[in-house]
Amino acid sequence: MSFETKLNDGIFCIPKCDDCKKIVWPPADLCNHCFGNVSLKEGEFEGKIIEFSSKENLYFCLVEFEKTFRIIATILKTPDVGQSVKISKCGIIGGDYFFEVN
């Protein structure tokens, strides 16, 4: 199952290398460290808000997971830098990934 198939089902996974155990981000079939195979780990991952801004009163924030990789996600409540968040919604709309945290 690919990261994208899972994401399309609303499940956020973290891709990890079977050999060197490093997180492979952005998601890929091949580890960018050792070229090993990549497996998906499901879970309730906690991220930290690095920075945020807003567009038309909708906040978007840069969130770091596992001290390794970052995404830009929507957040409905007023965010704070350093705040801990979890993925509350994700998927693919019109070909674009989307992430929401709270």
Added chain:
Amino acid sequence: MNKVGIVGYGITPFTKDDKKIESILIDSVKELFKNNSDINRNDVDAVLVSTNNNSKYLSPILSEMIGIQPKIAHSIENLCNSGTNSIVSAYSYIASGLADMVLVSGAERYDSPGSVLEWDVSRGEYKHPIFWSSIFTKSYKRKYNISEERLSMVSVKNHKQAKENPNALSNRVFTIGDVINSKQLTDDLRLLDCSRPCTGSASIILGTEEKVKKLSKEPIWITGIGQKTTSAGFTKNISFTSMDSTKQAVDTALKMSKKTITNIDVVELHDAFSVCEPLALESLGFSEDGTGVDLVKELYDTNNFKINPRGGLIGCGHPLGATGIAQTIEITQQLQSNANKRQVDNAKVGLIHNMSAAATSSTVLILEK
């Protein structure tokens, strides 16, 4: 390594025109040969086209349109710094002896597909450049306690300078009030903080020492080149208050030219958004961290055109594939004391800073008389 310099250049006004990419491309090439009648087109042995346009085979097409049969002809794309990447490729062909004269021609349409990097899925639905620039702006304002008013001086200064540039998209001046009251795009970005996509073209011919001495009355040499790509994705940047790739590129370029940053008299830097100018000034080494905006204000107050004399990307518009070439032409004109009302006094050494995709890739060039 052979010495490489600038033989001639041509540039036409940046517009919002809806024209075919081939016609846009030919505009500045025609201007180049019109202004440099001593150049024999048949001596051009490589043609490089810099663009993000999806049309294929543009270098052979351009070559056929101007009636030449070069040895080397191909396109170069690297989003917003395609232009300087093409110049570096031209330099390499000449320095290695594979070519004696290379025509580098950049062109873009206002609706370029190069504005959005679809691959960068970490940005989620926030793929448009206004989102990465909002994150940079917020981080910069937060870390150094910079107000929107102080940052807006970048746009005020660059529009003022663009007014003296007949090829710039903008010919209006704006006040700080105009900038901070212009259309709000995000909480941290106004319309006048942004460079605008536009239609434009710029062409330059590089040559061997022999060609440059023969064909240019005022030879200008490329003495330093530095490039660094740290990632493709915005979220991989190690800092959102500086430009890591720029720091590494400028270090390489200065070493190659045996110069220090204090030797630089005039600069074109990549102000895709207001925040990019202080970030670049600091990362290039012109200002201490958090003080780039003070330098911008000082230059404005003293009517000093040292930084972005042509008006930068904010004043000129940003036809992606043409931008790096247009920047290089401006610095060439400055060093040739040929920049009219934009002229920086006694300019002997110039620097070009051109970057891509939220500073994930930077090119720095050093030019000298």
